[in-house]
Amino acid sequence: MVLGTTSGAGKSWLATALCRWYARQGLKVVPFKAQNMSNNARVVPGLGGRMGEIGSAQYFQALAARRMPEVRMNPVLLKPEADTLSQVVVLGEADAALSRMPWRERSALLEPLAESALHELMAENDIVVIEGAGSPAEINLAPSDYVNLGTARASRAACLLVTDIDRGGAFAHLYGTHQLMPADVRAQVKGFVLNRFRGDEALLSPGPEQLQALTGVPTVATLPMWRGHGLPDEDGVFDDATTGTGLRIAVVAYPRISNLDEFQPLRQLPGVRLSWARRPQDLAGADWIILPGSKATAADLAWLRAQKLDAAINAHAGPILGICGGLQMLGEALIDTEGVDGNAPGLGLLPLVTVFAREKLLLDAAVRFEALDGPWGPLSDVRAHGYEIRHGRTRAHPAFEAPRIALRNAGGEAIGWQAGRVLGVYAHGLFEHPAVLQALFGAQQRPLDAVFDGLADFIDLHFKPGALAGLLS
Numbered sequence: 001m002v003l004g005t006t007s008g009a010g011k012s013w014l015a016t017a018l019c020r021w022y023a024r025q026g027l028k029v030v031p032f033k034a035q036n037m038s039n040n041a042r043v044v045p046g047l048g049g050r051m052g053e054i055g056s057a058q059y060f061q062a063l064a065a066r067r068m069p070e071v072r073m074n075p076v077l078l079k080p081e082a083d084t085l086s087q088v089v090v091l092g093e094a095d096a097a098l099s100r101m102p103w104r105e106r107s108a109l110l111e112p113l114a115e116s117a118l119h120e121l122m123a124e125n126d127i128v129v130i131e132g133a134g135s136p137a138e139i140n141l142a143p144s145d146y147v148n149l150g151t152a153r154a155s156r157a158a159c160l161l162v163t164d165i166d167r168g169g170a171f172a173h174l175y176g177t178h179q180l181m182p183a184d185v186r187a188q189v190k191g192f193v194l195n196r197f198r199g200d201e202a203l204l205s206p207g208p209e210q211l212q213a214l215t216g217v218p219t220v221a222t223l224p225m226w227r228g229h230g231l232p233d234e235d236g237v238f239d240d241a242t243t244g245t246g247l248r249i250a251v252v253a254y255p256r257i258s259n260l261d262e263f264q265p266l267r268q269l270p271g272v273r274l275s276w277a278r279r280p281q282d283l284a285g286a287d288w289i290i291l292p293g294s295k296a297t298a299a300d301l302a303w304l305r306a307q308k309l310d311a312a313i314n315a316h317a318g319p320i321l322g323i324c325g326g327l328q329m330l331g332e333a334l335i336d337t338e339g340v341d342g343n344a345p346g347l348g349l350l351p352l353v354t355v356f357a358r359e360k361l362l363l364d365a366a367v368r369f370e371a372l373d374g375p376w377g378p379l380s381d382v383r384a385h386g387y388e389i390r391h392g393r394t395r396a397h398p399a400f401e402a403p404r405i406a407l408r409n410a411g412g413e414a415i416g417w418q419a420g421r422v423l424g425v426y427a428h429g430l431f432e433h434p435a436v437l438q439a440l441f442g443a444q445q446r447p448l449d450a451v452f453d454g455l456a457d458f459i460d461l462h463f464k465p466g467a468l469a470g471l472l473s
Contacts, residue, residue: 001130001157003148003189005137005173009164010195010223012057013231015131017455019065021468024456027126031061034114035076035133035147037086039258039295040232043364043387044069044092051362052092053077053389056261060231061129064452072117076110081256081296091117094360104144111146115154122155127472130157137180152185158471159188161217166196166225171207178215190471191220198225220467226458230268230451232261246271247441250286252309253278254300258293258325259389265431265445272441280312288319291326293428297392298342301329310347319375320349320422324390327416327424328354332397340391349422351400354392363388365410367427372406376423378439379406386427388415394426 002018004011015031023029036055044059045068046052054074062069071092078086088098088106090113098106121128136148152159163173174192181189192211194204201222208219249266253276266274277283291313294300304310313320322330331352334344340356364387369379388409396402396417407416407425416425430436434444459468 001132001152001155001159001188003132003136003152003159003161003177005135005161005163005170005177006167007134009162010193011131011133011162012061013229013455014160014162014193014195014223014459015129016057016061016064016231016452017459018129018468019061020452020456021459022127022129023065024453025469028124029065029127029129030067030121030125031058031065031073031131032118032121032128032151033058033074033131033133033147034118034151035078035110036074037078037080037133039079039256039293040261041077041079041089041259041389042069043362043389044071046071046092046362050093051364053089053362054092056232056259057131060448061131063448064455065129072121075114075117079258079295082299087295092362107144107146111144111150114146115150118151118154128155128157130155135177136185137177139180142182149182149185152188157188158190159185160191160193160220160471161189162193162195164196165194165222166198170194171211175211175214178217189215189217191467192217194219194222196225197222218464221459221463223459223462228268229455229458230264230446230448231455232264232267246273247287248273248275248285249288249290250275250277250283251290251292252276252304252313252326254294254303256294256296256300258295259323259428260292262323262429262431263290263292265437268445269437269441270443272443277309278307280308283309283312283316286316286318288321289313289316291320291322291329293323293389294325294329296341297325297328298334298336298344300325301334301344301346304329313347314349318421322350322422322424324388324392324426324428327352327426328392328394330422330424331394332400334392350417350419350424351397351403352394352417352424353397354394356391357393358391361388361390363409367407367409367415367430369407369416370405372404372418372423374418375421376406376418379436382435382439384427384430384433384436386425386429388426388428390426392426 040056041053042059052071058074077089133147331346336356338358367386403417406418
């Protein structure tokens with residue numbers, strides 16, 4: 001089990017690396033996270049032959065473990081809709097009743113569901129690589145913390161505690177977290193990991209030795225800072241904009257942005273500079289503008305207008321791409337009679353109307369681009385694989401000339417439209433496919449499987465000899 005001193009310490013990254021490392025030893029490995037809070041989700045096989053959704057981190061961890069992702073790997077997913085409101089997804093499906101419940105009451109009901117999924121995975125596999133959430137030392141939450149403490153107890157897993165040394169205070173973080181953990185779970189901690197280290201490792205001494213004398217826990221790895229490992233950031237918008245010459249793509253970073261992990265290939269692509277836009281001046285000089293997905297489309301559209309980004313987007317002369325919630329914003333209107341998202345006028349760049357339905361659509365299927373023109377012409381007839389997570393149902397506005405259908409899913413349904421420089425699609429994940437990257441940019445990204453192998457090689461090099469195998473004894 002990978003625990004962290006804070007959110008963002010490196011739990012997801014390390015768990016992914018461990019999944020591939022143990023899989024390469026010939027073991028049957030699966031990932032698990034009892035509860036994830038993220039608007040980055042993927043569509044995977046669910047219960048009863050239906051599709052469900054899990055956090056993107058567990059999706060990638062499953063691929064690293066060479067396994068088909070499925071809903072038991074992340075039985076509870078919280079998708080924030082506002083500062084004090086989240087949609088609760090249980091075993092892949094949204095649960096409206098649980099979403100309305102207070103946090104502590106909800107946790108009491110979710111814990112047995114998560115523990116059942118954990119025990120099933122433990123019975124079916126050689127190893128379960130478990131990711132914790134936030135910190136296991138949040139003493140105000142300890143009685144209801146089934147994600148860290150409850151899962152550690154239920155699994156009896158050997159635990160690693162990872163900290164981000166680049167933030168400073170790493171030894172205090174490790175010692176304080178270790179001491180505030182309940183004694184029974186503290187005893188499961190078998191190693192400390194210093195993540196994102198820059199400098200001469202010899203200068204760390206005698207810190208690790210003193211820490212071990214205080215806690216009895218050895219520091220089993222010092223992992224150097226590695227920005228180019230190839231995994232997307234799980235928890236937030238990355239602000240280290242790529243630099244250099246080439247095509248500049250600005251992604252509008254509204255507060256409830258979702259599925260931002262799908263832009264990782266662009267972040268790594270030669271000849272592409274990716275940046276986030278929160279103000280009109282952030283769009284100045286951009287070649288492309290992308291409106292990404294949103295967990296609260298109407299609210300994010302209101303934010304976009306408050307920042308005066310709407311005028312800058314409308315004035316942009318280059319290509320504009322909207323994905324899912326971004327597609328909905330580009331239309332003429334959002335209509336919500338079910339109380340799902342909200343009503344709002346759109347940006348008016350595509351002659352479309354979106355009506356929100358109570359039922360969420362979850363689809364994972366092949367997609368095909370129709371014949372396109374202008375800046376999107378290179379995508380004509382390109383086939384790829386995409387996934388859809390949406391409440392919106394979008395159709396042409398009856399009072400306007402119908403836009404060109406740009407994309408269809410495997411069932412033949414129109415899920416993308418073009419009007420000149422503006423393209424809107426419902427399919428997420430298109431930039432993860434070589435054919436799309438080749439058509440639009442004439443370049444390829446590093447294969448995902450090579451990314452996973454690189455992660456496994458990295459921890460194999462930097463963990464103390466025998467430490468990873470020793471966690472299994």
